[in-house]
Amino acid sequence: MDVPTHSVQDAQAYDVPILPTRYVTHFLRFMEQYGIRPPALLEGTGLDASELETSEEGMTMNELLILLRHASELSEDERLPFEFGKQLDINAHGLVGAAVLWQNDYFRLVEMIIEYERVCLPIHDLRLTLKDETVQIQLHDIWDLGSLRSFMIRIYMGSIYELSRHICRDMLLEFDTPTNLTPEQWQTAAPEAVIRFNAGAACATLHPAQHTASSIGQELSSFLARHRSRQDLKASDDHSSVTERVRRQILDDPGLNCTLERIAQNLQMTPRSLRRHLQTEDCSFRDLRNEIRCHYADRYLADTRMPLSTIAYKLGFSDQASFTRAYRSWTGRTPGQTRRRI
Template identity: 45%
Template sequence: MTHIPLTSRHTPYKVPILAVRYARRFARFMESRGIGRRALLSGSGLEPSQLDNPDAFLTMEEVMAVVQQAQQLLGDELAPFQFGQQLDFPAHGLLGFALMSQQSQSKLTHMIVQYLRVGLPVMDMEVSSTSRNIHLHLRDTWDLGPVRPFVAKIYMGSIHSLASQVCRSMRFECDFSSGLAPTRWQAQARCAEFHFDSGSCQVIMPLTERMPVDSVDTSYVLARERSRQSEQPERVTEVVAQVREFVSRDPGRGTSLDAVARKLDISARSLRSRLAEAGESFRDIRNDIREAYATRYLRDTSMALDIIAEKVGFSDQAAFTRAYRSWTGHTPGEVRRLAQN
C-alpha cells in the first residue's frame, strides 16, 4: 500500500476522531522518557495546552504526525509496546465486567476488540478462531505507512495487558522486522512469544472454555474499584468517540441516528440519551463532521457543489448551501472563491 504524505492527505484524515485523553497519556509516557510535550508535538500543529482540554479530539493527521515524531525521538523498539501495556484498560471496568458476567475467554476477546475499536480507532481488528486458538488480526485501515509498526506495537501491548490476566500463553506475529533478540521481547511480555517478518500482523491465543478466575481475583477487585471512579466519564466519552468514528467514515445520508444505534446494538432512544449525558447530540456531531468534510472539499478540490452536497448527505445543492451557511456564516461558493485567491 502506498504511503500518502501528511501534507497531501484526504479529508477523512482531517476529521477529529481520537479522544485527546490518549494523546495526554502518551505525552506523559514520553515525558517519563525525557521528551517534553513541545518536542513531541513539533510539526503536528498542536499546542501543549490542547492536550489539557478534556473535550478535544485529534484528527488522524495530527495523530500520525505525533506518532511519527515520537518514533524519531525515541529510537526504542520496545517503547510503543510498553506504552500499550500502560494504557490501563482494566481500570475502565472491562475486565471486571467480563469476569462477573461472562467468564468466557472468547467473549472477553470480543470485548477487548470492541473496546479497542472504540477507544483507539487507528487500526481495526478482525477476530477468527479455530478449534484451538483465537486469532486477532490487526488491519491498517488508514494507510499508516512507516508508523504502522509503532502503532501495531501499541495495540499489541494493550492486548497483552488485558489478555495476559486470563490467558496463560499467547503468540505475537508481526509482519515487520525487529533488531532485538526475541528474549528481549519475551522479558517484556510474560507468557508470550514473538515472531517477526511473518506473513501477517496478529495475536494468537489458545481457546479455553472457562477463564482461570482464581488467578485474576486481585485484578478483578482493582478493576471494579477503579471503574467506580472512572466508569461514568469514560463511558460517555466512548459513546461520543464511537459516533464520531461511524459518521467520519460515512457522513452521507446513510449514517443516521437509527443506523448508528443499530451498529452499537442499542436503541436510538438510548443513544440519544447517552449523547445528551455527554452534552452532545447526534445532529451536532454529524453537522460538525459534515462541515469539516465540506470545507476541505471546497478548499482543496474542484469538485462540483452538487457532488459535495451528495457526499456530505444532502439531497440537493440548495439544501447543502442553506445548511453550510447556517454552520459557517458563508456560502460554499464564497469559501471556494476565498480559497482560490
C-alpha cells in the same frame, strides 16, 4: 522519517478528529517517563498539552502521524510502543465498571474491549476469529501510516498482550515487520508470549486456559484490587524525579520482574547509576518496592479471596512463607491475621 502523503480525495478524511484525547494525554505522560517532553512530541501539530487535557474534540490522523513520527525518532528502544500498549488495560479504556459487570466471563470482557478498541482506536481494524479453542486477532490497515505503521502495530500488540495474558495458557504475537532486537530482548517485554517478526500478517493467536467461573472472578477481583492500589498510590506529576519514574514502574508490575536490574534496563540506566540517583533523592529501591508491595498486599487481602500463595506470586515472592515473613516485617502481623480482621 517522513509522514505519509495522501491524495486530494483522502485529505479531508485525514483532517477529521478520530482519536479521543484521553489516549493522547495518556501517551504523552508515558513518554515523559522516558525524558521525552510533550512539546517535542506535539511540535508541528498546533496542539498544546494543557489544551488536550480539557478538549473533547479529539486528534486528527494528520496530527497523530506527526506525533508518531516525533515519538519514533526520539525513542531509543523499539519496544517502547509495545510497553505503552501494555498500559492500555481496562483502566486506560475507562472500563473498570465493565470489569465488575463481567466478573464471571473474563474472556467476554477482553472480546468486548477489543470491539471497543475498534471504535475508539480506529487506526487498525481488529478481526476476531474463533476456531476450536484457538482465538485469533488479526490487524488490518485502515489508514496509510507509511513507515510509522510498525510503531502503531506495536502499540496494538502490547494492548492485546496485556488484556489477554491473564486468561491464556500460551500466546503467539506475530509482526509483519522486522526488528533489530534479539528474541531475548523482546522476551523481557512479553515474558508470557512467543514473539515472531517478518511474519505474513500482524496477528495474535491465543489459547485460553480452562477457567472455572470462580477462577475468572478471582482474576478480575485481583485486577480491581490492583487498580484501586494504583489509584491510592498514584505517582506525582514530577516526571523529572528518578524516584517517581521508578515508582511508576513498580506500580505497573510489582511481581517477579520488579528488580533493580530490570527497572534500570527499562529506564535505560545501569543498576549502579539508578541506585546512585535514588540515593541522591534520599530513597532506596528496596524501601520503595516494599511500600508498594505492602499496599498491594493489603488490597489483595481485603478485596479478594485469592490464596496467600497466589498473592505471594503476584508480588514476586518465591513462596508463601517468604511473603508471610516479609508481610509480618512490614505490618507486625501475618496475612492471615489481616484477613481475619476484615
